[in-house]
Amino acid sequence: MSFFFKPSRPRSTPSDLVREIKDSLLALDTRTVAQALEDVEKNIASMRQMLSGDGEAEPNQDQVSQIAYEICKEDAISLFVHNLPNLGWDARKDLVYCWTILLRQTIDGNYCCVDYIENHLELLDFLVVCYHNQQIALSCGSMLRECIKYQSLAKYVLESTSFELFFKYCELPNFDIVSDALATFKDLLTKHETTVSQYLSAHYEQFFEHYEKLLTSSNYVTKRQSLKLLSDFLLEPPNAQIMKRYILEVRYLKTMMDLLKDKRKNIKISAFHIFKVFVANPHKPREIIEVLVENRKELCMLLDNLPIGKGGEDDEQLEEEKDLVIKEIQSISRPRRALS
Template sequence: MAFWWKKTPKTASDYARLLSEQLNKLDHVSTIDNRRKIQDDCSRYLAGTKHFLLGDVDPEPTAEALDELYSAIYQLDLLYDLLTNLHDLEFEARKDVALIFATCLRHSRDNKFVTVDYMVTRPKIVSLILRTPELALSKNNASDLFLKAGFIILECLKYEQLCRLMLRDPQIWLFFDFAKGGSFEISTESFQILSSMFSVHQKPVATEFFGQHANLQKFIDKVNMLLAHGNYVTKRQSIKLLHSLIMIRAYNNLLTSYINSPDNLKLIMILLSDRSKNLQMGSFNIFKVFVANPRKSRPVLDIMVKNRDKLLHYLKSFNTDSKDATFLDEREYVIQEIESLPRLVSPNSDSTLEVSPQRLH
């Protein structure tokens, strides 16, 4: 691998040192030609570091040599510098940065993830990882930068310690905005991050995040914003995210709060009558949870009673061509539950419902 290097590294730590030196030069470069030269050097040194970490060198590095390299990476704060300069690196080099991060995170010794423990003591790295997607949107090649940063976030979320740190960072709320306002690639990546953030490590999410009322309500507001104002893809992904989370047993606080709100029910009823069959089905999967709740709040029960006949008319003709036995059983159950609701005596008593009656037919 010596051909990658203008200087042949004499020790394992030289890989990190030479790369760190080039990264630091990017902050002080004065001409385009000099910048390109430094970018080329960074690309070569990143490739060399990647191959060394992966053991793809001859001779294969020893465990002691790898430990030496990892120690140098930590001492030089190289992970932070790589993130800081990510936008200045070439396309292939950014791919190498993402791979180096993933490889470092997997590094273990004595049954401990060494890099994870190191990052816990350097919360500025975790904070910068979460800020990098937002910073990427102001740069050229925004989508590529965003996806590389997203990949690093997803790798971090595999480890509970790092997930806990991220859950405390207010930057996570911006991913709801990215999901709504970004390109298809950025929106999809944002939903993947949100899904991993709230589903991979359920215990800290349940106790440390959804256990706080302010977080719980803000999460519901953010999801509802996507459901009400997003495009088709955003709405479909939002419904999928919401349904998957309220079905997690540990998130009973989220489930209870969501299905006891009349405003949430109205929103789901509107989506239930959307022209898209996919949105109809996704909304039905949430609507049936409202119906199945044995302890409905009075406002939710009032809405169902006021719209009893409209809902029955709609549901009896809903997705009648389906061959899915599970869906057919669930639809029949929902119909039976709504039929069991009391009828209103006054013929005009449903006029107070804010959901447009036409949307339910």
């Protein structure tokens, strides 16, 4: 039966494989689409196997590093990103998997693929804009979050004009895309504290004007997640000056007061964690004090009825904080008007 045996095709070297991937991607514009897509899918699957192993043997690290190097040298990263809309589901899934591994590869101490993206920053803008494309939005979101792990790339996205698109993406009607966009938005605002602090200091008014719309969104997921995220990044030590500025503004206090009236427990509790910072501020401006005094009775009633859980440690802390805030509000005196 030996005459039925077909010798297996010798495994491609990293450089051969990358050239095959590049050629098949370029062929998407020049050949029969079905055949070209089949070749792309086959080649990207081969890359995934070389990067991750075949289930029996671990990947060869030298080959993995060589693939990363060749991909940068051949400009294949740009082809990966710009051809995402043309790929099928399996190819996109494999590519996202490979992207995660490739960005982690170092050559001579440098993240070669990250360096490549730093020199082709338009790729980040492309990934952000792709949230508009429902078919590839989640793939682009996954790839973008891998990029955001690196400070230089996160800094670019924060300071780019495309960053403002996230305020729109977080209110899209598609639940999966909204959830993914919020996850990316959260990473942008929490992964690199110093970078975020610098960005917020430089763009305070513009950022919080946009953010206010998320907090008052009719979309429950958007409202809840953006409210939770606000407390997460405002209370980070590097953002102390941003928080101090935020809690001096009456309009934001009133937003939290409105959210305390929400019928949903999670919204009420998340709003409380920000509202309490306004109340605890030892340097409350006159306008803040006047609003708290004028609404004292209603606020104390809202806080007294704040829904508490079943008595766990977190609930005990919440109960204690609630009582302290009520006492603070009750003790506030209306500021005296200056004599004219």
